[in-house]
Amino acid sequence: MTAFFAAEPEEAAALREALGAEEALQAPVPLHRGRGVLVAETGVGKVAxxxxxxxxxxxxAPEASFFLGVAGALDPSLKALDLLLAEQAVQWxxxxxxxxxxxxxTALGVRFFPSDPALLARxxxxxxxxGLPHRLGVVATGDRFLADPKEAQGLRERFGAQAVEMEGAAALMVAFRFRHPMALVRAVTDGAGEGAALDFQAFLREASRRLGLLARALVY
Structure with a gap:
């Protein structure tokens, strides 16, 4: 069984539809099962x-997991709806x-938590x-929606990150502790600067649709 995780309701709904995950399960988060797949809506933030x-x-005990969702671009060469395949992620x-x-x-002595290379290759x-534009890179994760251009530039310089979001490094940290293969993938919705919140809403639906297509291609 392969597990898919997404933070936002729109993201999770797109994954459920693409994967045919219709059976609702009893769980502390919205969780649905389909043929050989699970889709969990985690909620926003690292703890969630x-x-x-x-x-x-x-x-x-799934065999592998993918955390899919949206992110703000720190690298200006990333365009809206581009996919960033996270080789690793850091809690900024x-x-x-x-x-x-x-x-x-972290107190573990680990700064960057990796995606599983084999899953990332898939x-x-x-x-x-x-035909989805994509590139490999680094994701910065924090418990705050970033909408300040100077802060965004600082994160890029400090961590070498190309995108910023609110869940990925925490998810990869759990996978690391469980010795579980997981890959983190983000679709760009905004530039993590002024107007980020408006751009986020404008591109969220299409980004979620593309992530659903990607999820289906990964398992069927």
């Missing part, structure tokens, strides 16, 4: 994502620097087959 991923991995708002840690470095192949 971590809780949902831990629940699904513990209860269902974790700060243990008074204890000698680097910015974003995503890259599927995106190419569908």
């Amino acid at each position: 994502a971590a809780m949902a991923v831990a629940h699904v991995l513990t209860r269902f 708002d974790v700060d243990l620097t008074p204890f000698g840690r680097l910015p974003g470095e 995503v890259e192949e599927a995106a190419g087959r569908l």
Whole structure:
């Protein structure tokens, strides 16, 4: 069984429709099952994502997982609806620097949590087959919607990140602790600067539709 995670209701609905996941299951988050797949709507933020991923991995033990959703671009070369395939993700708002840690470095001693390379290769192949513009990169995750151009530039410089969102690094951290293969994929909806909230809403539906197509190509 393959598990798919998404934070926003629109994202999760697109995944359920594309994957035929219609059977609602009892769970602490909206969770639906289809033929060989699970789709979980985690809710927004790092804690919500971590809780949902831990629940699904513990209860269902899927063979592999994908966390799909939208993000704001930090790299100006990324255009709306481009896919960023996250080789790794960092929690940009974790700060243990008074204890000698680097910015974003967790108490585990890990700063960047990786996507599974084999799963990421599957995503890259599927995106190419569908003709969806995509590239590999780094995602920065934090518990705040970023809408300040100076902050966005600072994240790009500090972490080498191409996109910013609110769940991915937390989900990959759980997968890392569970030794579970997971890949993180983001579709760009905004530029993480002024007007980010408006751009986010404008592109959310189409980005979710494309992620649904990608999810279907990954399993069927």
